[in-house]
Structure formats: C-alpha cells, structure tokens
Amino acid sequence: MRYLLGLIVGLAALWLLLSGHYSPLFYAFGTGSCLLTAWICWRMRIVDNETVPLHLLAHAPVYIAWLGWEIAKSNGDVARRILSPGRSISPTMTTRRVGPATDLGRTIYANSVTLTPGTVTVGLRDGLAEVHALTDANARDIEEGDMDRRVQAFERRGGVRDDHSHDGG
C-alpha cells in the first residue's frame, strides 16, 4: 500500500510542477490522470519496491553527489583524450562480478557505469557485468570496484529488499 501511495504522491507532484495551471478544472484533470495512471500500474502489478524505490529515496542525494563528481572527473579525462594529438586511448573489455544483490541495485550500478564517460556496460547477466572501457585505466577502475562498493553501500543503507511484494491484487 505504501508503494501505491508513494506512486500517487509522486505522480501528483510531477503533474503539479509540469502543469502550471492551478484552477479547479485542471485540478480535476490532474487528479483524474494521476489516479488513472496509478490504477493502470496497479493492474499491471508493477507497483513494488523496484518501480517506486521509496527505501532508497533518503540516501539518493549522497550517491548522486558522489556519482556527479565521478562523472565530472571522467568527462575531463575523456575530453582531454579526445583533444590530445595522437592515440591516447587503449580500448579494453573486462568483466566484473557485480556486488549489489538486488536487480535494482545491479541496474543502478550498470547505469552508473554507462553514464560515466569512458565506460559502457554492454552486458549484465548472471551477476556478471561486461564492460567496454576507453582506456586500460578505466577498465582497472571497474575491476577494482569502487563504484560497485558505493552502490552496495547505497543499497544497504536503504535496506536490501529482494522481495517482489506487490500491492493488492
């Protein structure tokens, strides 16, 4: 029930900020569309801790700040390599056994890797991530697993929940 409630609150906030029209008629439209969307999601049985990760919400800012800093650093690095004359890259592919226990945690990890310039997750299967890196050093960073540990910590602080408990019917 709290996931469904969280979804409705989230949808309502999204609608209020996107609409900008605050009159009774538009409130009615907004309420109607939020409830319809929530009902469709509930009917599809996708309202759970994966689609509405309420448990991660409080700890997200710390992780996002860290990831933002990492992205800024690798942007500088990759930009320098693009502009420097001659070949300054050493494309490498590697695999890493991913630490995060839940599908959501693994997805956050794979997406973070891809979002960071210089590394792209090309495969994620059976807990193994296959990564293409622009340089050998980028690949070593993945193998050392700093980002992996960060995602694990983020996931743990939110309380690992692997149950796919669905709200209602």
Added chain:
Amino acid sequence: MTALIDMASWVLLAGGAVFSVIGGIGILRMPDFYTRMHAASITDTAGMALMLAGLMLQAGLTLVTAKLVFIMVFLIITSPTATHALARAALHDGVRPQLDHDRRRHTEIEP
C-alpha cells in the same frame, strides 16, 4: 546580482557548448563504434548538465526550472539505457570492438 547570475549562466552555457563540440570531435576522431560511444557520452553528460544548469539560472526559481530539473533527471536515466541498448545490439550483431586488452572472463554475450 542579476548581471552576476547572467554571467554565471553564460559561462555554464558556453561550457556546455564546448563539451558538446568536444563530444562531436570525439565521435569523428575515435577509431571504432564502441570508442565513439564514449565520446558521445560527453555530450550526454557534461554538455547536457552544463547547458541545463545555464538555462536554470536564466529561468530562476520558477516552474520552468522545475521542468528543466525533470528533463535532466529523465535524461540521466534514459541516456545510459539507450547507450547500453545500442552497444549490446552492436555486439550482438557482430560489430567487433578493436581492443588493446581483452580481459573478459567469458564471451557468452558475443555471438
């Protein structure tokens, strides 16, 4: 104060433009499909974030800024998903990466 915010906004917009151009140069300079994706992700992250931050300063504390924040959040979630899908499709279709080092432990994802 307004002039100061305007100046900061210009710096951010110009920075975003510079990173977008660098990403474009990278797409042209990189040797193969996979390395080009790394160049494109500069435009996706630094270019996008700096541009949107610059626009947020122009808009101030209004609903427009809230919408720009939404655009940023959605791009941060969708762009790596698209990049991943693209890379996986290329690998699946037999586009072989030019590699200096291959430390993969298994090759089941490769065709």
